[in-house]
Amino acid sequence: MKTRPVVRLIKVVLAFTLASASFVFADGPSAGKDGAKDSTTATVEQTNNLDAMRVAGEQRFRTNCGRCHAAPQKFPPRMMKTVLRHMRVRATITDEDMKLVLFYMTQ
Amino acid sequence: MLYAGQTTDFRPRQRSLLPGIVLFALILTPLFSAAQTSDSEKPIPILSGSAGAFSFVTAGQNLIDTQINPVLLVPLGDQWLIESRAEFEGQFQRPTPDEPYQGPVTKHVDYAQLDYIANPYLTLTVGRFLTPFGIFNERLYPVWIRFLQEDPLILPINTIDSDGIMFRGGFPVNAAANMNYAVYFSATSIGLSSVDTGRQVGGRMGFFFPGPRLEVGGSWQRTLQDERKNAFGFHAEWQPRRLPLTMRAEMARSFEGSGYWAEGAYRLSQVHFWQNAMRRTELAGRAQQFFVGGISPDVAANLGLLPANTRMGEIGVNYFLRDGLKAIASYGRGFSPAGNFNQWSYGIAYRWLIPLGPTGAR
Numbered sequence: 001m002k003t004r005p006v007v008r009l010i011k012v013v014l015a016f017t018l019a020s021a022s023f024v025f026a027d028g029p030s031a032g033k034d035g036a037k038d039s040t041t042a043t044v045e046q047t048n049n050l051d052a053m054r055v056a057g058e059q060r061f062r063t064n065c066g067r068c069h070a071a072p073q074k075f076p077p078r079m080m081k082t083v084l085r086h087m088r089v090r091a092t093i094t095d096e097d098m099k100l101v102l103f104y105m106t107q
Numbered sequence: 108m109l110y111a112g113q114t115t116d117f118r119p120r121q122r123s124l125l126p127g128i129v130l131f132a133l134i135l136t137p138l139f140s141a142a143q144t145s146d147s148e149k150p151i152p153i154l155s156g157s158a159g160a161f162s163f164v165t166a167g168q169n170l171i172d173t174q175i176n177p178v179l180l181v182p183l184g185d186q187w188l189i190e191s192r193a194e195f196e197g198q199f200q201r202p203t204p205d206e207p208y209q210g211p212v213t214k215h216v217d218y219a220q221l222d223y224i225a226n227p228y229l230t231l232t233v234g235r236f237l238t239p240f241g242i243f244n245e246r247l248y249p250v251w252i253r254f255l256q257e258d259p260l261i262l263p264i265n266t267i268d269s270d271g272i273m274f275r276g277g278f279p280v281n282a283a284a285n286m287n288y289a290v291y292f293s294a295t296s297i298g299l300s301s302v303d304t305g306r307q308v309g310g311r312m313g314f315f316f317p318g319p320r321l322e323v324g325g326s327w328q329r330t331l332q333d334e335r336k337n338a339f340g341f342h343a344e345w346q347p348r349r350l351p352l353t354m355r356a357e358m359a360r361s362f363e364g365s366g367y368w369a370e371g372a373y374r375l376s377q378v379h380f381w382q383n384a385m386r387r388t389e390l391a392g393r394a395q396q397f398f399v400g401g402i403s404p405d406v407a408a409n410l411g412l413l414p415a416n417t418r419m420g421e422i423g424v425n426y427f428l429r430d431g432l433k434a435i436a437s438y439g440r441g442f443s444p445a446g447n448f449n450q451w452s453y454g455i456a457y458r459w460l461i462p463l464g465p466t467g468a469r
Contacts, residue, residue: 063317067344067353069252070374073430076466081150083460085188086180088224091246092277092287092313095227 057104060097067091077106150182151464156192159250161435161454163257166446171199171208172454176217176249191219217268232273239275239289239311240265240326241357242342251458254353254372254391255423255437257450261366261397263411264359265328265338267305269293277315285315287324295332306332313342320346328361336362351376363402364412368395372425389425391437415445423452431458 065071068091075083080102088098156177163170174196181189194215199208220234237245244266247253271294277287288311295306308331313324326340338361345354351374358367370393375385397417399407404414423437432455439450 060317063320067320067322067346068246070427070430075460076462077148078151078464078467079153079460079462081148082153082180082182082188083155085150085182085224086190088277089188089190089222089230089232089275092275092289094277094279094285096279097285 053100053103054107057100057102057107060100061104064091064093064097064101074105077102080105148467151462151466152179152181154179154461154463155459157249157251157456157458159256159454159456161250161256161452161456164449164451166448166450168200171197173197173199174250186224188222188224189220190222192217227276228278229274229276232275233271235268235270236273236291238266238269238293238307238309238328239273239291240309240328240338241311241340241359242313242324242344242355243357247355249458250456251431251433254370254389254425255393255421255439256435256452256454256456257421257437257439258411259357259368259393260395260413260417260419261357261359261364261368264361264364264366265307265309265326265340269305269307270295280314283316283318285317286312287315288312305330309338320348326359334362338362362400363410364398364400364407366395366397368393370394387427389427391421391423391425393419393421393439395419395421413443415443417441417443417445419450421450431460432456 061071065087074080084098084102084105087093088095093101154177156175158175159173161172163172174194176192176194178192179190183189194217195212196215197210197212199210201208216235218234218236220232220236223231225231237248239245243259243262250256269291271292273289273291275287275289277285280286290310292308293306307328309326309328311324311326313322315322322342322344324342326338326342328338330336330338338359340357340359342357343355346352352371354369354371356367356369359365370391372389372391375388375390376382378385396419397413399412399414399416402410402412407414419439419441421437421439423435426434428434434453434455436453437451439452441448441450
């Protein structure tokens with residue numbers, strides 16, 4: 001009987017720990033205690049990656065889509081996904097090209 | 108005592124449930140949140156397509172052609188797609204100069220297929236699909252895409268629709284080249300003229316070099332009905348990096364006929380005067396030749412082929428009024444033993460895209 005409060009306390013702590021962890025993993029990796037510096041570095045790297053993906057996406061867009069037709073305007077992401085799935089089949093563009101073009105067209 | 112005992116027992120149970128409920132709720136919250144995010148990013152069905160109204164004057168005879176080509180795209184899950192295109196076309200002529208325009212309105216299912224994207228290398232297609240012989244039929248046919256509105260003379264060769272199964276895909280073979288392929292088998296459909304197909308097997312393979320933006324490829328088809336003949340085709344497409352220029356060519360050789368076409372289009376976006384108008388203007392040209400095959404003129408006419416050897420040159424201009432809307436005009440001259448002829452055309456082509464579901468934020 002004396003161990004009950006301790007067990008309850010452990011359960012509560014465990015529950016909040018797991019719940020917190022689920023939030024953390026759901027939102028993706030986040031900074032730790034000494035996170036400010038790491039966070040900035042990660043953001044810069046991510047921005048560079050995003051810029052690189054955007055540039056690559058535009059290049060793939062012009063190379064693949066421009067082969068057959070004039071560049072269309074950008075559409076909302078959910079429409080672009082459908083259009084690109086259609087074009088992937090129709091024009092046999094590669095999986096990587098499709099992903100980069102989708103990234104570029106939905107930015 | 109019993110009441111007290113029950114009360115005492117009840118309280119700890121209530122307390123012990125609390126962290127469980129909290130845990131359950133907090134764990135599920137991000138899961139539902141993630142599911143909503145996922146839902147909001149899912150592709151939605153789309154009704155797309157094109158429409159056009161054109162006037163073709165061939166050897167003095169005017170033909171008014173109006174057409175609507177709706178395209179339905181329905182994505183299912185992450186790897187499936189239902190896609191279909193129909194064609195409703197009216198072709199009106201005056202039988203004599205004094206009579207009003209009249210003519211047939213035809214309808215046709217160009218494709219109605221289910222695609223399964225199995226992996227980055229393979230997509231499986233079943234149903235009715237455009238026969239991948241050459242590139243014009245599959246990629247360049249829509250009126251809003253093509254440079255010149257007249258069909259190439261060799262387009263009817265081996266491009267009758269297919270009902271069956273197809274394996275296709277595109278993937279990089281190295282840093283400098285992508286390969287694309289399509290292999291198919293089609294059964295014969297009977298009875299309905301709007302869904303006629305041929306029994307055939309074939310394939311197409313192409314290599315695209317992103318560096319020089321060059322694609323070359325070839326097609327093969329074997330007809331498995333009537334005259335069991337092989338047909339071959341080759342295609343090429345090139346876009347130089349420094350110029351807004353596109354060059355394409357295709358040739359086909361078959362029992363029904365042979366020939367080639369080569370076309371180019373130059374967008375005047377690099378011209379330094381009247382830039383607003385020039386960047387919307389595209390000049391196009393095409394040279395083509397057709398040689399009759401081993402079939403009678405009547406059979407050729409049924410297939411949409413010319414009854415005599417023909418050479419033809421065409422020039423045209425496209426003006427893009429806005430995205431998806433262009434005005435066209437062209438002139439061509441044909442040379443044939445059956446008689447030389449002029450061909451004029453003008454008209455307008457439009458492409459639309461309508462979401463059939465919530466699009467989410469832009």
